[in-house]
Amino acid sequence: MxxxxxxxxxxxxxxxxxxxxxxxxxxxxxxxxxxxxxxxxxxxxxxxxxxxxxxxxxxxxxxxxxxxxxxxxxxxxYAGAISELSQRISPVHMMRARLSLEPALAREAAINASDEAVIRLRLARERAEAAADWAAYEAQDDAFHRSVAEATGNALLLALFDQLNQVRRAVAWNTVVRRTERPPRDHSSFDEHARIANAIEARDPTAAHAAMRDHLGSVSARLFGEA
CATH class of the missing domain: 1.10.10.10 (Winged helix-like DNA-binding domain superfamily/Winged helix DNA-binding domain)
Incomplete structure (x- = not known):
């Protein structure tokens, strides 16, 4: 059978x-x-x-x-609007939009995160590090960044993140080439995620903002050769 x-x-x-x-x-x-x-x-x-x-x-x-x-x-x-918008922007534009929003979300998360939100953030980070392949990593990386938005405790900020994220998923990432089956053990995002999570857990908004901005700048440099 x-x-x-x-x-x-x-x-x-x-x-x-x-x-x-x-x-x-x-x-x-x-x-x-x-x-x-x-x-x-x-x-x-x-x-x-x-x-x-x-x-x-x-x-x-x-x-x-x-x-x-x-x-x-x-x-x-809404889905039609997301699809139309995704046709009008490039992956570089998407990264610049993320750089505008997500460091501010990390700052708010450091100020407002509950103990439960910190635990969810830590678990999302650990699952990303344990991912068996790039597809699993990307799903867990997505969960980590959404956990930061959730940790703000602000429904409007979470909705803004979700809208940005839906456009990000729809954008054609044709420039991204994976040369390995899974993220290497020294993948820079692992340490960068840890810095973000630790700053939020320490309730340090300035460090959280800087850590998220550094992380997204690093991702942009790896993918597109620019910060």
């Missing part, structure tokens, strides 16, 4: 979740049931459900807030 490829299972899960939202009469701003309830309703395992949720979040069809739940976004017009 042949097993279905994982990618096929994921695509089926995405379709089932999208149909559940459409058929359930959910509107923009409505909160979806908790994961446990969705697992029962869809007959789906937790891992597969989370992959489907992550895919719809990347599309802009839903958005999630830690401690509050998963909500339906104004997906059609």
């Amino acid at each position: 042949l097993e279905r490829p994982i990618s096929s299972e994921r695509e089926d899960a995405i379709r089932e979740l999208r149909a559940y939202i459409d058929d359930g009469g959910y509107h923009p701003g409505d909160r979806l049931p908790a994961e446990r309830e969705l697992m029962v309703s869809l007959g789906m395992g937790r891992t597969l459900l989370r992959r489907a949720l992550e895919a719809l979040e990347r599309e802009g069809a839903i958005w999630r807030h830690v401690g509050k739940g998963t909500f339906v976004a104004a997906s059609n017009s």
